[in-house]
Structure formats: C-alpha cells, structure tokens
Amino acid sequence: MAQVEKFQYDNEIVRKFIIASVLFGIIGMVVGLLLALQFVWPELNFGIPYTTFGRIRPLHTNAVIFAFVGNGIYMGVYYSLPRLLKTPMWSKLLSNIHFWGWQLIILSAAVTLPLGITSAHEYAELEWPIDIAIALVWVVFGLNMFMTIIKRREQHMYVAIWFYIATWVTVTMLHIFNNIEVPVSLWKSYPVAAGVQDALIQWWYGHNAVAFFLTTPYLGLMYYFMPKAANRPVYSYKLSIIHFWALIFIYIWAGPHHLLYTSLPDWAQSLGTVFSVMLIAPSWGGMLNGLLTLRGAWDRVREDPVLKFLVVAITAYGMATFEGPMLSVKSVNAISHYTDWTIGHVHIGALGWNGFMTFGIMYWLIPRMYRTKLYSTSLANTHFWIGTLGILIYAIPLYWAGWTQALMWKQFTPDGFLKYANFLETVTQLKWFYAARAVGGLMFLSGVFIMVYNLIKTAASGAFLAYEDAEAPAREVYVKHKGDHWHKLIERKPVQFLLVSLVMVMIGGMVQIFPMILIDSNVPKIESVTPYTPLELEGRDIYIREGCLGCHSQMVRPFRSETERYGEYSKSGEYIYDRPFLWGSKRTGPDLHREGRGNKQSKSDAWHYNHMLVPQTVSPGSIMPSYPWLIDHELNTSRTADKIKVLKLLGTPYPDGYEAIAVEDLKKQAAQIAKNMKADGAGVEDDKLETREIVALVAYLQRLGTDIRPQKAADATTSGN
Amino acid sequence: MFKYIIEKAGDVNWMGISAMVTFFAIFIIASVVIIRRNPDYINKMSNMPLDDGTQPINNQETAYSHEK
Secondary structure (H helix, E strand, C coil): CCCEEEEEEECHHHHHHHHHHHHHHHHHHHHHHHHHHHHHCHHHHCCCHHHCHHHHHHHHHHHHHHHHHHHHHHHHHHHHHHHHHCCCCCCHHHHHHHHHHHHHHHHHHHHHCCCCCCCCCCCCCCCHHHHHHHHHHHHHHHHHHHHHHHCCCCCCCCHHHHHHHHHHHHHHHHHHHHCCEEEEECCEEEECCCHHHHHHHHHHHHHHHHHHHHHHHHHHHHHHHHHHHHCCCCCCHHHHHHHHHHHHHHHCCCHHHHHCCCCCCHHHHHHHHHHHHHCHHHHHHHHHHHHHCCCCCCHHHHHCHHHHHHHHHHHHHHHHHHHHHHHCCHHHHHHHCECHHHHHHHHHHHHHHHHHHHHHHHHHHHHHHCCCCCCCHHHHHHHHHHHHHHHHHHHHHHHHHHHHHHHHHHCECCCCCECCCCHHHHHHCCHHHHHHHHHHHHHHHHHHHHHHHHHHHHHHCCCCCCEEEEEEECCCCCCCCCCCCHHHHHHHCHHHHHHHHHHHHHHHHHHHHHHHHHCHHHCCCCCCCCCCCHHHHHHHHHHHHCCHHHCCCCCCCCCHHHHHHCCCCCCHHHHCCCCCCCCCCECCCCCCCCCCCCCCCCCCHHHHHHHHHCHHHHCCCCCCCCCHHHHHCECCCCCHHHHHHHHHHCCCCCCCCHHHHHHHHHHHHHHHHHHHHHHCCCCCCCCCHHHEHHHHHHHHHHHCCCCCCHHHHHHHHHHCC | CHHHHHHHHCCCHHHHHHHHHHHHHHHHHHHHHHHCCCHHHHHHHHCHHHCCCCCCCCCCCCCCCCCC
C-alpha cells in the first residue's frame, strides 16, 4: 500500500464559477424575457438599434449557452474532476486565468453583439478577435484539466471525466473549423466557405454546440452529481461506457438535420436523419441510467429538492432527445422547421435539462462548501414548482403556435389557392401564444431569484471552506495484468483516450464535409449567378449587422405551399457568393429569398423604405420592429474596397482592379435607387437619400433571388420598378 | 490528392455505409467486452464519486452497488 498523502481541494474557484453562472444566467434570461415581450410589443426595442430583436437575440443565446451553462460546466468540472482523481487542480493560476478570461470574453460578447458586430453563424456570432481569445482560454482550461489528469492519484478515469475530455477535444475541433475566416478589419470578416458549404459546416458546428457544450459535459456532471445527491453509485457503469462511445460517435453526424429540404444534397440530409434517429438509443440509455440510479431511493425525491431538480432535468433530457430525432424525420421536419415548435423544443433542453441540472447542483454544492444546511427547503421547493410550471407554460404555447403556423402556411382553399396568402395573418394569429410564452419565461426567471435569495441566506448562515482537506494514497506504478483489455488501457491513459475520442468524432465530420467541399457536383453551378454589386454587398452586411436572419429565412423549400407563396424553390448554385450563408432557422416573418425585384412577392423601393421606418404603416398588425436609424445613418464605404479585395481572395470573380472603382459603382446604383424611392414619394425631404444605409439595404433586398431571371431584374432596375 | 481519390470513388454513399458498419462493429464489440468485464472492477469504478478522500458528510455515505 502506497503512503497516504494529504492535499486540498480548491472550493474558491468553484464558488467563482457559481457566482458567474448565476449572474450571467439572470442577464441572459432577462434579455430572453425582453425578446419574448417584443413579440407582443415590438416597440419595446425603444427605437434604438442596441435593444432591437435581431441584435439581442444572439446576445440571449450566447449569454445562456456560454455564460450560464458554460460557467455551470466549469463549476461542476472544477468540483468533480479533482475529487474523482484525488488531486487538486494542477495550477491555481491557470484556473484563475481561465475564470477571468472566460468572463472577459462574455463581457466582450455583451458589448459587440448589441453593436451589430457579428459573423452571422448561429451560436458562433462573435468576430475573429474574440474567437482567438476563446481558443486561448479554452486551451488554458484544457491544459489545466489534462495536467490534473496526468498528476492524478487514481489509476482509472471515471466515466464523467471521459465526457469532459470528449467535450474539450470536440469543441476545440468545431470552434476552429467553423471560424476559418479572413478578416476585413478588426471587427469584420468573411468565412472561407460559402453558401451551402458554409451552411453544412455551420450546422455541423451548431448542432454539436448543443451536443458537446450543452449535453456531454452535463452528462459528465450527471454521472458525478446524481450518485452524490442520491448517495448511491450510478445504476449501471457498464451502460455508461456504451452510452459514452455510442453518443459521441453518433452525435457528430446529426448536423444536417438542421438543413432538411434545403439545397443541401440529399445524401447529406439522409445521413443527418438516419444518425439523428439512431441517437435515441444512447440518449435514452443515458437518461435511464441517470434515473435508475435512484432505484430504491425514489422516496427521497419527495423530500430532497436537489433530487427533484435532477430528476426533472434528466426527464427533460429524455423528452428533448426523443423529440429531436422525431423532428429530424423529414416528414415531421417539413412541418416543424422554421416554426416556433423548434423554439419550444430547444427550451425544454435549455430550461429543463441545463437549467434544472445547474440549479440542482448549486443547491447541493453551496451548503457543502459553506458547511451548513440549506437555508430553506420550502423556498427550494417553491423554486422547483414555479420553474417546472414556467417550463410548461413556456413550451406548450410554442408547440401550439408552431403547429398553427405550419398548418396555416400550408393551407389551400378548395380552388387551389393559398388560404392565408398574406403571411401576416399567420403571425397575428400567434400573439396570445407569444404572450403566454413570456409569462412562462417570467415564472422561470422568478424561480431563479428565489434560488439566489435562498443560496445567499444559506451562505450567510455558514462558513465558507475555501480549501477542503483530503487524503489519498499515491498512485501505484501500474503493472499490466493478464486479461486487461483495450478499454482498461485507454482509461488509464488520458492522451490516448483523447486521441481515440477525436478519431471517433472526426469520422462523421469528414464523411459529410469533405465530399461537400471537394466534389464540385454537390453544388451545381448556375451560369447566370453573379457576385453582389458593392452597394448590395454593403446592404448585405447591414442585413447581417441587424440580425435579420433571426426572423427571416432565405431558403424556399421545394413544397407547393412555399413555391406558391414565394416563387421558385432555392437552388444551391444561387448561394455560391454568399459569405456567410444567410438561410436562417426561423420564420417569424416571411422567407426573403425571392424578395428581389420582379419576383412574385417583390415590392417597390419606396415600400421597403416605409416598411423599415415604421413597418405597421405598410403591414398593419406586423410585429417587426422599426429601424429608423437606417433612414438617418450614412453608409460607411471606407471598407468597401477592402471587402471586395477579401472576397476576390476567396474566389469571388470580381474583375481585376475592381476594388479601385467599387465605391464609384456603389454611388451610381445608390443614386438610381434613391431616385426610385423619391419617385414613389419616399424620403423626398432627404437631400442626401442616396448616401443612407437604407438605400444599400434595399439594393440587397431587391437583388435577392433574382439571379435565375437576370434579364427581367435588369429591366426592372432601369425602369424604376 | 484527396479530391482525386473521392472523385474516383464516384458515389459517396459508400462512405456513409462504411461509417455505419464501423459504428455497429465497434458498438457490438464494445458491448460484448464490457458485459464480460470483471464485476469487482465495475463496482470500484461505479463507487468512485462516493469516495473522494474527504470526510463523509454523514455516516450514510457508504459504498453500494446495483451491479453485483
């Protein structure tokens, strides 16, 4: 028997991450509530850009994913990892650099996103300097984690640690590949991949941000904290091994289910569907393993609020991971995609799985770290019930809204016409659902405030134990025994484990992404598709800045109900110059891919001017916010030449030396559009209308989806509609 | 180089099929190996979270297994 060694666990860093998680969680949820209220009262953007839906929607998602859940992950890892390995974290300095670095990244996101600085990749909106900072801080975390594992006193790594390792290695891979971009300036870049290829890489990332940031680390936490809270080991350790390998191998393939019925080639869509359905098996294996850990102790769930939160969290995980594969079946996806159903689905995961798991762990940790009892069990129970009801009141109206929306979009009259040809009818129908959703969100948030009060009172009644004494024998030199098999060997070797995990998660990405990028036939070229003009390009960047893709898709799916409403379905060849792609994932407003001049749903330049100024003047009952600053702000053309240069570098076929005359071209086109607007009575009092941002945005909107009928579009431009 | 190889392959469906076959092979082999594992080892691993080298909060925190 080796000599027993004494050491200490650092609770201080765990407490810091708890405070950060709660603080940023509240901010993220308050922003979410504001967004929910803007669906009912669009004027709650207060007429300013920084609080308008398109800009603060990514603030909400980033705050909740990376600040609330991110800090929640670190809270759990910094508590459980040293205890499972019987050694302190390797470096206190690195722990603190990780903590402060991550908080600085969150603060930079909180500043840049409302300013409209975004790369438009969902859940990866932050621009390139922040991407680099994320990579550095993530490496600091990884280094600290791996050195701790290497210095461990336990011979073998418990399954929770496997989930932490898989999280680290996969997020590293996803973050790098989804952020390969060429900078135009400090706060603007264009991705290397374009159109359908950019879309595939983004949703390979986007889906796996859910998988490897919101799921696998939390499964690791489940495998540690559920046994702790229940005071019994996990139901089946064998099942947890199968759960782990099956989950990480399959999850990475599921990304294309976000792109069903789009221009993505069928083979990639099918892979996404098949692997998504397969995901039910490992996901439910994990859920059952978590719940059955309580076998023989279910009576304790009645009394212990920690177990209540964990049980509902794991149940929500089970529900969301059953619903997800169902939504990936093409016939279901044809109904659900772009509707509020998806928003309801993700919030079962976010509020139920991540939220309740985080709260349960916090209720368990704080009394232990303060060596006291929870201040009030009844307040914790109140939080549990108000939170649970909040989730239901949030999600059920959105499911209902989603089905209503989809049915209205697809409804034809007996004569064969769209019954709700005006998209707005399908929006105004949903207002009450949106109001109910806001009530559900408010209830959930109220529960968090109750928890904060309860935990502060708990802390006040105890004494914080910053460093907890522990002892364990030193790790013995391992002697290989006959019969040791491969898995036992990699469980002792973290680097090999990391490499095997990396290979497992790379297979799916490689099989889907390599052929998409390397085989030309996957993106059939269309002769008439040309690059954006400088003015359209600037307008497109305004569209990105304002986050228009948060409410409008640019992808007409090949359904009769969509081609009737919008026009010809979208082809992958139409997007080859789209950096980044802007297909969107939600239709609060109509699809815009055929919005351009001369298309079925096109409007005049003046209509767009008035619509952006006060949407309700041309669309009574609309819930779109107003964008008065677009009317006043002058278009910044100081970077236009640089943008053209970067796009040329990436393969957009602008003529040689075009960057030198791009601004000149821009002004000519702007003058024509300003003339069109004034001819129809819009902006007549503005002497400098042709210099305004609105002109660039309208140029872009009028270009959308016109490439496949270029002659008509050109005619319309010169004739002023 | 890679482009040449993939283009020569003609149809990419084989890649998806081979990945699924790989998955099922690994899944089945792993399941068989894991099911035949030493129960003492499984028991020790599954009790790991309950033994972190600190003083137990109360005397109920003792080892227990579902998988005997």
